[in-house]
Amino acid sequence: MSTQSQAEVGFAALTPDRILDAVEQVGVRCTGRVLPLHCMENRVYELEIEVDEAHPPKSPSERFVVAKFYRPWRWTPEQIADEHAFLADLEEDEIPVVAPRPFPDGTTLRRLTDAPIWFAVFPKAGGRSPDELDDEGLRRLGRLLARMHAIGGARPAPHRVRLDPDGYGRASLEVLRTCGALPPGLAPRYEALVETICAASAPAFATAEVQRVHGDCHLGNILWNDAGPRLIDFDDMVRGPCVQDVWLPVLGRDAEARRQRGVLLEAYEVLRPFDYRTLALIEPLRALRMVHFSAWIAKRWSDPAFPHTFPQFGTERWWQDQIEGLAEVRDIVEGRS
Structure with missing residues (x-):
């Protein structure tokens, strides 16, 4: 079993x-x-x-x-x-x-x-999770993340996974191989893209400071009420770079997303310095999240809730979409776009 x-x-x-x-x-x-x-x-x-x-x-x-x-x-x-x-x-x-x-x-x-x-x-914590934040919300979140990271850096989390190409990328790829989730016709290209991104980003990950971070700080894990934002669901906390918690609330790549991220970081830096060099990790982190997500579904496929929730998983269309997304990241990481 x-x-x-x-x-x-x-x-x-x-x-x-x-x-x-x-x-x-x-x-x-x-x-x-x-x-x-x-x-x-x-x-x-x-x-x-x-x-x-x-x-x-x-x-x-x-x-x-x-x-x-x-x-x-x-x-x-x-x-x-x-x-x-x-x-x-x-x-x-x-x-x-x-x-x-x-x-x-x-x-x-x-x-x-x-x-x-x-x-x-x-x-029980009450609140709402908005689909997007205005500039004032971004500022309030930036200050909260700075406070969280100041505490996160004070102590280690020795048993938690390290968020890097090995811990999240290659380990997840091995899960997909072991589960037999990758279609034979698409597996070589998928695997090559993952390996290329992992290898290209490894030096930047090696020099980034690592500490306790939330790890899954998308807008759905931030509750808002009259008092402001509250962070929830630390199940996926990791040892990783602080930029992991900065890019997830602002997922886009376009000029507006960069502007919003700038608003958040300007407020963040009122309380704590931020290493702007780590913004170069956003695209590799995006790829690691994609691979980790697919591996997570593959490991849970015998749970009836997963086929019901992710009916497209495992289809050729799913893996083609994943390959297209990883190719975009590869091109950005290698300076092609």
Whole structure:
């Protein structure tokens, strides 16, 4: 049985009673109302908890907690501990994130007694994720990223993957080869493009400073409310260059995207210097993300949610589109466009 199939068997152990029992270990009482939340990688549930109605909570969100059950064998407990340590450091510095609630013994991670599933319980955070940001939003986000990176650079995350051509590019390519996901007729060109981009960008990655970064800081992982932006979902935190968190909120290549990135970085530099040389890593990072994404889907293909969500994956059209995207990156990296 594959690791992926084992994960699905493991998730089958998440009966409503087990979910409630796990959550109540943080010292709350659940009302029994459980709402599954959309999450492809883990199993995440919103649970209503009992509150003292004589002293009602200030926010409706305080009537709920969110339980995250990590996909079996996706992360080691040490890797999850690195995530929780980063969140704790950020919360201690009053940076708006959603850190896990501690259990009575002070830890934030536990394992189900009868299944290989680690879990944590988080406060519910309200907010919205806009599709784009105006200049003031970019400035506020730039300042927040600078604060996050200042804390991220203060301590290591020794068990987390390094975001570089080997850790994200070649490793993901090997997954695709092992899974047999690449069509024989297109595999040589795809593999050659990945290797060319990895080799061409390796010197720039080698000289870039590496630290704890969010790693998946697209606009969907930034919640906004009247107080401003809040960073969520640190599952994919990595050891990488800070530019990884700068390009994802502004994905484009055109003049307007460059202008928006400039607005963000101008605000960032009010609080922390930014190494502008690392902007040259944006296109290689774009390619690494593409390859990593395809490998992620390939590894999860036995989970019925993945064929349903990504019906085009594995088709010749999918891989042709990937090759076209990688060729664009290759041309930019090599100065052809």
